[in-house]
Amino acid sequence: MWRSIASNALTLFIVVLILAFGLIAWGRQAFTGPGPLTQAICFKVDKGASLSQVSRGLEAEGAVSDARIFRIGADYSQVGNSLKFGSYLIQPQSSMGDVLAALTAGGQSTCGREVNFRISVATAEVVLRELDPATNRYVEVVKFDPAKDAAPTAYLDAAQASDIRWRITLAEGVTSWQVVDSLKRADFLAGNIDKLPAEGTLSPDSYEVEKGFDRPTLIADMEARQAKTLAELWATRAEGLPYATPKEALVMASIVEKETGIPTERKQVASVFINRLAKGMKLQTDPTVIYGVTKGEGVLGRGLRQSELKRETPWNTYVINGLPPTPIANPGRLSIEAALNPDTTPFLYFVADGSGGHAFAETLAQHNENVVKWRAIEAAKGEEAAVGVQE
Template sequence: MWRSIASNALTLFVVVMVAAAGLLAWGREQFTGPGPLEQSICFRVERGASLSAVSRALEEQGAVSDARIFRIGADYSGRADALKFGSYLVVPGSSMTQILESLTAGGQSTCGREVNFRISVATSEVVLRELDPATNRYVEVVKFDPAAEAAPADYVDVAEADDIRWRVTLAEGVTSWQVVDALKRAEFLTGEIAEVPPEGTLAPDSYEVARGADRAALLAEMAARQSAALAELWAARAEGLPYDTPEEALIMASIVEKETGIAEERRRVASVFVNRLEQGMRLQTDPTVIYGVTRGEGVLGRGLRQSELRRETPWNTYVIDGLPPTPIANPGRLSIEAALNPEETDLLYFVADGTGGHAFARTLAEHNENVARWRAIEAERGEAEAGGVQD
């Protein structure tokens, strides 16, 4: 009898163990396998939220199949207490383990709202955007110029939220004075700026920051990136260039930056200036004259006068030989590359061609023909504007 009972007990034990192993395997598959989510969502973890509340919300929004399995998996992996406040993009088919990794990794939120403070040559603007989970694209909510208008209510209402991502974007060709002037108006930053950084030493780029970040520290990061880029590109420069130092190459890059916004033209524009330097010709470029007038403090906002073209300043390349003493803006990486690896051409002149690009020439006669065509285009446009004709 006891032998029969023992045999039955052993059988029951084996059955239970097999069932437990099967349940464990099923739970592991549920935790690591593809999840049920069919459309991306932006999932928010509230500050101080419990694992129980988060797991229930994930199940309610269709991101996990079973809140209990998510909790058990979090406990088993030792991350039950590691949830980080913020908003997180959960894509279709995300497994529970992938979702848990995202919600406990920390750092900036991966979806939700973003404020991008964009500093460009003509203006600076604050842009509030929100990620559309379905398309994984940001949709603009509000935009304003802090130098010209008060922050709109739509921005003020959300600017204090903890899960907003903050970004400062510096466009190519902005002067150091313009950068400092704009950063002083960035209310989400803190700290004083002791002095304007040397012209050309700030890298045009996009910088992710935290609310309350120090302005001086951000400028230091901009300078570090520009220094690193210049050192890297100087090491890979073409042979025989008319620059003795990386700083001279940076001056040339800033001129190229201000002369053309077309990426495909930069190396050709650089070749013109290199050829002129090598032949002992003056650079004769308007952006350097403008810098001599404004010293980089704002935009001239009008055409140059003949008196300004004749006025001698350290930057007026119509009257000085060689390069000006400093850059005239902060050039981007592509312009630095162009200055250090220009096209090999015999071009000496260029002028606007009416399409946003330039017409290049080898001789003064060719250049004069291009100039005449450009003047005719200018005249036609002037008549059209005077007659109220619109594109």
């Protein structure tokens, strides 16, 4: 009898053990296998939300098949207390493990709404946009210039949300004055900038910030990034360049930046100026003259006058020899690289060619022919031509 009871108990234990292993295997498969989502969604984790609340929300939105298995997996992975508030993009068929990783990895939210304050040469605009999960592309909600427009209601409402992301983007070629003047109007920043950063020392880049971020700290970050870029590229510079210091290379890079917006042209443009310096020729580039007129405080908004081309300023390269004393804008990495590793060319001149690029020339005669073509193009448009570098 006891032998029968023991046999039955052993059989029952084995059955229970098999069921337990089967349940574990099923749970593991449910946690690591493809999830039920058929299209991407943005899932919001509220500040202070518990694992239980998040798991139920994921199940309600169809991101996970079973909230209990998600919680068990999170606890087993020891990240159940590591949820990061924000909005996160959950891709179709993401496993529970993938979802858990997205919600606990840290860093910025991966979807939802974003405010991007874009500072360019001509404008400074606040852009509120929202990620469309289906296309994984941002859709513009509203855009305004804080210097001219009142903040729209959509922006004011969004600015109160806890999961909104904030970004500052500097375009290549902006001046330090333009950056500081624009940052003063960013109502989501704090702190006063008491000193204008030296021209050329701010890195055109994208900066993730938080609401209430300190302006001087942001400027320091911009300066640190530019210094790092300049030091890195200076260390790999070509031989025989006409720069005694990294600052002189930065001056050249700023001129290249203002002369062309085409990445593939930058090294050619740099070669023209380096060739002119090597021959003792004046640089004769209009952007430096413009900087002498404006000091970087805004856009000139008109063509240069003959009197301005002849006026002696430290930046008028039609008058002075060599490089001007300071950069004329904040150049991006590609322009700094072009100044430090230019193409080897025989060119001494260039002028716009009507396609957005430039026609380069080795001789003044060739250049004059290119200028005639450019003036004809501009005459057809009813505009006054700028002729680039010339004799």
